[in-house]
Amino acid sequence: MTKLITFFSRNNAYLLLxxxxxxxxxxxxxxxxxxxxxxxxxxxxxxxxxSHRISDVSIYLSLGEVNENLxxxxxxxxxxxxxQGNTIRETERNGQAALFMTDSPVSMIPARIVxxxxxxxxxxxxxxxxxxxxxxxxxxxxxxxxxVGRIIQVSNNYAKVMPVLHSDFxxxxxxxxxxxxxxxxxxxxxxxxxxMHYVPLSSSVxxxxxxxxxxxxxxxxxxxxxxxxVEIVPEKRFYRINVELDxxxxxxxxxxxxxxxxxxxxxxxxxxxxxxxxxxxxESERGN
Amino acid sequence: xxNNVLKYATITIVVVLCILQHYVVxxxxxxxxxxxxxxxxxxxxxxxxxxxxxxxxxxxxxxxTGVLGGNLGVETLTKTIEGFIAGYFFIPEGSHAxxxxxxxxxxxxxxxxxxxxxxxxxxxxxxxSLPVPWHIAYSIGLATLFTFTLAVVAYQLFxxxxxxxx
Numbered sequence: 001m002t003k004l005i006t007f008f009s010r011n012n013a014y015l016l017l018x019x020x021x022x023x024x025x026x027x028x029x030x031x032x033x034x035x036x037x038x039x040x041x042x043x044x045x046x047x048x049x050x051s052h053r054i055s056d057v058s059i060y061l062s063l064g065e066v067n068e069n070l071x072x073x074x075x076x077x078x079x080x081x082x083x084q085g086n087t088i089r090e091t092e093r094n095g096q097a098a099l100f101m102t103d104s105p106v107s108m109i110p111a112r113i114v115x116x117x118x119x120x121x122x123x124x125x126x127x128x129x130x131x132x133x134x135x136x137x138x139x140x141x142x143x144x145x146x147x148v149g150r151i152i153q154v155s156n157n158y159a160k161v162m163p164v165l166h167s168d169f170x171x172x173x174x175x176x177x178x179x180x181x182x183x184x185x186x187x188x189x190x191x192x193x194x195x196m197h198y199v200p201l202s203s204s205v206x207x208x209x210x211x212x213x214x215x216x217x218x219x220x221x222x223x224x225x226x227x228x229x230v231e232i233v234p235e236k237r238f239y240r241i242n243v244e245l246d247x248x249x250x251x252x253x254x255x256x257x258x259x260x261x262x263x264x265x266x267x268x269x270x271x272x273x274x275x276x277x278x279x280x281x282x283e284s285e286r287g288n
Numbered sequence: 289x290x291n292n293v294l295k296y297a298t299i300t301i302v303v304v305l306c307i308l309q310h311y312v313v314x315x316x317x318x319x320x321x322x323x324x325x326x327x328x329x330x331x332x333x334x335x336x337x338x339x340x341x342x343x344x345x346x347x348x349x350x351x352x353t354g355v356l357g358g359n360l361g362v363e364t365l366t367k368t369i370e371g372f373i374a375g376y377f378f379i380p381e382g383s384h385a386x387x388x389x390x391x392x393x394x395x396x397x398x399x400x401x402x403x404x405x406x407x408x409x410x411x412x413x414x415x416x417s418l419p420v421p422w423h424i425a426y427s428i429g430l431a432t433l434f435t436f437t438l439a440v441v442a443y444q445l446f447x448x449x450x451x452x453x454x
Binding site: 012013016017020021023024025026027028029031036039040042043044046047050051054117118119121122123124153160165166167168186187188189 | 307310311314317320321322339340343344346347350354355356357358359360361362364365368369372375409413414415416417418419427
């Protein structure tokens, strides 16, 4: 016993290190549990509240630029409304209006980016809309230009967004003219360039083709613009495809949050399939 | 100054520095790397008060930065290790070490702690998905260099008098 006490008193710095490292290990292991998540969510709320005040000042100073962006976005939206109106009219004429009726109505939650971090230790956005405004985890974040990211944590008034420019982000995409499908990920090399994966060599795909989010996605609505194909390199089994992203992350100020209302039966079925298929898009999205 | 007052003062400084680090210092990033003012203070605490207080302040600051940043486990682990390593360079009260020896000990503590901390962090997190050589260069090399430079500046401005008066 005396030896044990002597051992502890001589090595107590190591024991303390072991104790603290053990606690840190517990935090790492159980970081997804409800209790730790609620602590981190409170931290996010505090952090975002301060960032909100700081960003208020900088936003006030750059109101001119923001107005210019809003005008540009409005004009683009107006153009889209006109184009879609024409399409609907054309479709009705062809008796295929039912195609559009299958999509549920989409409600968007507008939000402002109050904090943005792109450095080697953190890579995220924080927006000023949270559970009180109807934001939930796994909602898609977008602008009229294209997809921005995915909600990964929500507090009462704020939410954390994992942007497309994150090593863990992935989304199912489809090309507009050839309907080629794949998974979009970012490899961390160039800010504006992401990669489309799992496109077999037998697929038909061309440069300058536009990519949109696909219906397979578990979080993103179908048809959100993603980017344009800028480079196609054939490799052993698949193409290596570089995609220029539509969203300019350096000048993002306002975003929209959209919820995808997927039939739970379909999600369950797709998850079941994902367990069996190596390159199933759902698995790839959920796996991260 | 009583021991308890000193403890509470140090804890307050640690919390303030964590907030300062989060909102001010981390905004001055170059290639994604930035100096860590919290590490510098943990090193100073460990050199001045010893290994166990250094580790405790490290753990505490890890909790604060972890809650603010969202990486609770990694931050607490990193900062605890930084405090532990810096504690090996503890300068006891009434030490007969010369001024230059004390300075060297503080600098060694700052360099090794920062290097160890950044290495542990880089091993666990690569959010920008940088290729390994760049990840090592930016997240470890450059970040350690910035933190060490900040430690040198802090020594000349604030810590020199305190450490030499021991």
